[in-house]
Amino acid sequence: MTSLTLAESRFRHFLALTKPRVVSLIVFCAVIGMFLAVPDLPPPAIVFAATLGIALVAGAAAAINCLVEQKIDAAMYRTRRRPLPSGDVTPLSTLVFAGLVGGAGLWLLYRFVNPLTMWLTLATFVGYAIVYTVLLKPATPQNIVIGGASGAMPPVLGWAAVTGEVSAEALILFLIIFIWTPPHFWSLALYRTQDYARAGLPMLPVTHGSRYTRLMIVLYTLALVAVTCLPYAIRMSGLLYLAVALGLGAVFVRYALRLFRDYSDALARKTFRYSIVYLAALFSALLVDHYFR
Secondary structure, eight states: OOHHHHHHHHHHHHHHHTOHHHHHHHHHHHHHHHHHTSSSOOOHHHHHHHHHHHHHHHHHHHHHHHHHTHHHHHHOTTTTTSTTTTTSSOHHHHHHHHHHHHHHHHHHHHHHTOHHHHHHHHHHHHIIIIIIIIIITTTOTTHHHHHHHHHTOHHHHHHHHHHSSOOHHHHHHHHHHHHHHHHHHHHHHHHTHHHHHHHTOOOHHHHHOHHHHHHHHHHHHHHHHHHTTHHHHTTSSOHHHHHHHHHHHHHHHHHHHHHHHSOOHHHHHHHHHHHHHHHHHHHHHHHHHHHHO
């Protein structure tokens, strides 16, 4: 293996530690928050610096998550090929990598955005990498519900980056993702129950069974549809967004009800995948409505 090929391989391994697909959704929601925060276009320099800074810190948090959960990942079919369980990177190099990447992200936010965004992003890092990963995930089946607060922060970070404050509108965006998180992750947990049980993690399907989890998915999805109407209720958005939100919500509720009545792993996978499309489409509708209503 040539030095160039080896360097490319190492780069791919460290990139995998950052969970790029997860980070891409985080960054997307943060950027939407930036554009929704102002009536016109946000300053391009702020958008660039904030996007890069948030992405770097989110990637560092994902790397710490991989570091803490390397033994759990090794026991689960879904995650056993990650760089740490497979031995492609070492724990020390992962820790150094996360420190450098996360530190660079925080510096960018403090230097080129504003201190509030930096502190909020640091709090989000601690919430995910420490509170959720270390304390909540191995201790309670409500880990997704409580730990979802850190995952719901991206639009708040984006809002704060542009305005220097956190408004009621930003908190509504936070609430949407917060309520979306349980049905999203529990759909995954349903068809990965044996994996989680083998790893000793108290995910809801492991501790309370499939039927109870499916009922919770239905209830949270109904609550989500109600919460997504709040932007229209406070005149943050118009009829275009409301129509899209109700349409997307109706499809999500249909998935949840089918999952409750006639469960299959294939349907749980479809529900999980739809939940990702749902959130991206919902926030896209907010953005389109913001500029064209």
